[in-house]
Amino acid sequence: MKSTLFLASIFLLLITGGRVSAADTWVETYDSLLQKYVTSTGVRYSDWHDDKPDLAALAGVVKAISKEQTSGKSKDEQLAYYINAYNAWILHLILEDYPTKGPGGGGLFGRTKFFKSENLTVAGEKISFSALENDIIRPTFKEPRIHFALNCASTSCPPLHAKVFRAETLDADLTALTKAFINDNPLGVSITGGKAEVSKIFDWYGEDFTGGVLTYLNKYLTNPIPLSTKIDFQDYLWTLNQAR
Numbered sequence: 001m002k003s004t005l006f007l008a009s010i011f012l013l014l015i016t017g018g019r020v021s022a023a024d025t026w027v028e029t030y031d032s033l034l035q036k037y038v039t040s041t042g043v044r045y046s047d048w049h050d051d052k053p054d055l056a057a058l059a060g061v062v063k064a065i066s067k068e069q070t071s072g073k074s075k076d077e078q079l080a081y082y083i084n085a086y087n088a089w090i091l092h093l094i095l096e097d098y099p100t101k102g103p104g105g106g107g108l109f110g111r112t113k114f115f116k117s118e119n120l121t122v123a124g125e126k127i128s129f130s131a132l133e134n135d136i137i138r139p140t141f142k143e144p145r146i147h148f149a150l151n152c153a154s155t156s157c158p159p160l161h162a163k164v165f166r167a168e169t170l171d172a173d174l175t176a177l178t179k180a181f182i183n184d185n186p187l188g189v190s191i192t193g194g195k196a197e198v199s200k201i202f203d204w205y206g207e208d209f210t211g212g213v214l215t216y217l218n219k220y221l222t223n224p225i226p227l228s229t230k231i232d233f234q235d236y237l238w239t240l241n242q243a244r
Helices: 002-015 022-037 045-050 052-067 075-097 108-116 129-141 144-148 167-183 213-220
Strands: 120-122 125-127 189-192 195-198 230-233
Touching: 022 045, 022 052, 022 075, 045 052, 045 075, 052 075, 052 120, 075 120, 075 129, 075 167, 108 129, 120 129, 125 129, 129 144, 144 167, 167 189, 167 213, 195 213
Parallel strands: 195 230
Antiparallel strands: 120 125, 189 195
16 A cells, blocks of 8 residues: 555546645645545554555654644635545544544543544644634634544544545545544434434534524425424444454
């Protein structure tokens, strides 16, 4: 895989006359890694962990992400960058700790430390996952669909997108991921007997879903439900989102 990624980089250099930016390089490398290891049932962490060249390739991705700046980028370019940064760093740190039961080892103390410690660098600044999401992404972009694109490496988290996020396809990707989580994933929304059991995400980030949870769900549900429907929030499963 290492040779494949190297050859791909050389090919890009040739067809563009050498005008390939560092961003272009890490984006293509990261995309190749995602397509190789992310499946419909989770991430193939064991295989990835055993492939030392691909581990090194991901380390190179987060190193490039750390140095890239957001100034001069469009709003969609910035948002795509931040989502990719969050997810790539999650993968990198999980693989550093692998085998693990989940983020921070699976327990509450370790998980809190995992998400709140400044263990990642994004756009040249040391930051935590919590701050990246809650101090930068949510208030800056005010885009509730990011909750179905950010992946916390856990079973109840919306599935990791198997491709890199790009500005030109960002809107379509966010909509597709939102619809899939709401319509096709029982850990997102499960409707039975006049009751909706929904992900804890809709509780934790309720203020992001304008008009209320049911109103937001009905924007994407194939079969909308009455606004009088009773809502229960599911327990969140923090076990590792490992491919089955």
